[in-house]
Amino acid sequence: MATTFEAVAAIISETSDIPLEDITPEKNAFTDLGIDSLDFLDIAFAIDKNFGIKIPLEKWTEELNENKASVDEYFILSKLCARIDELIAAKNA
């Protein structure tokens, strides 16, 4: 069974046409991988469907716009995957 990171990396690679080997846990989806907000909608859609969750993009965007959080907190892939794991755990609780 693929880990959360492996599944997310595969989604990003397929959705954004980025070689899988370039997608590593320490990369920031936006600043390192060059994914734009429209591409990230596709990624969020695929992640939501794959894991049966709902990534709270609106809340994250609001916090970023209000400088309550940094882009790295949500979009470094290791941190994104940790948040996905939290959402999966909450769903299964």
Next chain:
Amino acid sequence: MLLEYFQMIDVVEDLDPANGRIVARADVPLESTVFEGHFPGSPLVPGVLLIETMAQASGFMLLARMKFEKMPFLANVTGAKLRTFVEPGEVLRVEAELEHDGSGFAATKARISRDGKKICDSQLMFRIMPFPNDTLKNNMLDRFKQISHSPTE
């Protein structure tokens, strides 16, 4: 349909916001300036306007689902298939269903048919954003009331 004004939906025939479904009717006009260019001597509804028609049906369903608190903007068209021509005077059935209700976005599957025959279909994705101003919000509400037989509440 008033093609020049991008008013693509004429009647909402069935709407189930809670379950994310809409059925609408679009009456293709007999005459339009659009047909003067597309195409001279062989008028056809442009495929992009058929996609817009599917987007508007999806959009009205999403607006009703969100009680007109936010606005869906078309962001992505995936796998659109334009299967047959649409000529002036045809009556189209437009259907859309919610595929995914995300955070800040929504995806639908939409299709247009005529007398049971498939015309086109596509997956559509929308960004869900605040209305940029009250003018647009009020216009959407007014337009929805014009084409809808059922109240939004």
